Amino acid sequence: MARRANPTPSTDLDARKATILEAVVAEHIDTAQPVGSSSVASNADLGVSPATVRSEMVSLEREGYLAQPHTSAGRIPTDKGYRYFVDHLQSGVLGAPQQHQLADFFANVRGEVEDVLEQTSTLLSQMTNYTAMVLGATHAHATIMSAQLVNLDAHHQLLVAVFSDGSVIKHSLNPVFDVDYETCAEASRQLNALLIGTTLESPVQVPSRHDHVAQLVRDAVATLHAQEPTVDGEQVFIGGSSRVAESFEGVETVRKVLSILEQELLVVGLVQDMLSRGLSVAIGSEVGYEPLSTCAVVVAPVTIDGAPAGAVGLLGPTRMKYQEAMAAAGAVSQHLARHFGGDEDHDH
Amino acid sequence: MARRANPTPSTDLDARKATILEAVVAEHIDTAQPVGSSSVASNADLGVSPATVRSEMVSLEREGYLAQPHTSAGRIPTDKGYRYFVDHLQSGVLGAPQQHQLADFFANVRGEVEDVLEQTSTLLSQMTNYTAMVLGATHAHATIMSAQLVNLDAHHQLLVAVFSDGSVIKHSLNPVFDVDYETCAEASRQLNALLIGTTLESPVQVPSRHDHVAQLVRDAVATLHAQEPTVDGEQVFIGGSSRVAESFEGVETVRKVLSILEQELLVVGLVQDMLSRGLSVAIGSEVGYEPLSTCAVVVAPVTIDGAPAGAVGLLGPTRMKYQEAMAAAGAVSQHLARHFGGDEDHDH
DNA sequence: GGCTGGCACTCAGTACAATTGAGTGCTAAC
């Protein structure tokens, strides 16, 4: 199934060139070494001599699909070469043992959403040997089931909101005036009446009075609604960041990649950006962050009832095993969707 | 201030040997190279020739403080050598710019406890160039300010408990029987009456009736109390894991260390173990995990009103800058204690 | 007795040349 969402639509190559390109990419992914004409000639079974392959490779290099580290070496794929390869990849299927592993995991996993996502990221990383990213759904569309104001002391209140998807937000308020137990309880009561059943996106009619209760309520609602526009609502779980050390050579690259992974907002942005561009694979420069120019990222959205509910992703070197990675990410995203979506038959 | 809590009390060395050992350690920390007799003779100002230094070094090597990578190289410290060095280190003071940075940070930081701790870990890591660990307090001693049961649907309830320290725990219940709104609300009311003002350690008199409300209440209390014994209550924030790539050479080491850092429970265990052994520095094998045998860990407890409230730590190579690291960890732990402890004059 | 200068010795690291071999580009013949 050719996926054709690439930004620079690669002019289609004739059959032989395509075969050669794919052979080069496949072998380089496997061996991490430059690939020579002779091994292509023998492995890819076009009945053709190395010399012929060579002249085709020259042409592939001219067109920007391949590159040569130095004159007397084989070819390695460029980002464009990988892109062609990925676009013309038929989607693979997950190996049976991995399918079992997945099924097992989701059959037995318990606990809060966060824990499940966290563990999923570890699992996905173990399955693929790449670093895994799991984005939790934003609660933009979940309705509020409870909103409560807890009086910690005279000028510290904690706003705790519970959503229909089981997520909980807390936020502290520090009003300038003193708040006694009664005021807080009354504000809490009003908040509940005001917010239950709404989403973070619904407009809410806040009281315009000037008493302390009304001020508290206004403050709480504002805090809550202010939360959404920032990407803050998204949770990211990163599993197997130690894989970075295996995937890349050169301390400096490892450091750069790790330090990107530390910035969770950046990771969220990256994945969401890919999703919004309709990309399921970003290769090298396509990723959009210079320090990640030797990386490839595979993402798969998680969709529940047609609505986006998160995503899973994998980060590896450009010479990553795309087929496996895409299969794994896809399978995990489906399992997640089923796990959290068809929650009706949840504990069978 | 000699710190003498080391497990194998090092027999004291005579003044000259001590000076030499310290010079070797200091220089090796600085240069990462084996240190030769001549540079010690010229840098440490004991008016003595390299030859004399050499014979002392032989004896230091015999006693296990130094080691030689190969015959014709200088000496590097063993774990025991570092231990002696650390034990005889006078506690340093933080540099003025760093003190300012810290003061600035804590003067301006806002937001939830978790956010502050998270940011603190990043800050500490930036200050030292090592990986920082910040352990959040357990809420074992905080009293419950609110306990609420939210009815997500007929057999999914969410237990949300708010503690006096502003932390929130959530946990889902999946009773086998159907729960309607009223039952849930009643259980919630009873829970509140039962739990408010208690800590997770206080015994609680649960209702022994057999109706659904009582069952829910029992279930909720059990879930809540079951939580503590696991280290689950501790939160860890790890900042600057990318520093690992700089601190160690050898991909394999980097991978091992990173994969340890991924296991948060393990990190918590490690730090708490050190604290309980009264250690503020663990060197190499003292750390207690084989994969960390080339690491050193510096910890400083955070104490609020005399009670342990968390800890901060730094992880680096055995040749880490102990004085700086200890000073930074100490300063940060004190700032944290002041920030969360003397909360009275909080927003000045 | 402790310190030191002198000396022979060791050995990682470096530098350099020679060799190897994988792989290329080109061309002439099929």
Added chain:
DNA sequence: GTTAGCACTCAATTGTACTGAGTGCCAGCC
């Protein structure tokens, strides 16, 4: 259009010699 043949390139490997930092030991000195 394909291919065999060939000269060429150049990273990687091997071998050799050299350097120099550092050692251990010892005889003489204070």
